[in-house]
Amino acid sequence: MGSFNGHVLPGTLFLAVGLWRVWSAVSRFAADPPAFHVRAWCPLELPRAPRLLELYVVAGGAFLDMCLELGGGVLAGRGGG
8 A cells, every 4th residue: 555645746647637637628618519529638739838748747647656656665665575
């Protein structure tokens, strides 16, 4: 079972991505309800931001969480076994 500290960063990233998806869906629906359709991801429509930023954040956050879960016990002196 994980510690509180091991769940703060992944939970925060999960919450941020979830809020982004809710905001994106509501704003797209409010802009044009008949043309609204569900998307698997919400592209970022800023001039200088990568369009796939949401996917990068999810993939990077999952990788970071995996590294913290696997390496956190070793770094804290609680090696697996």
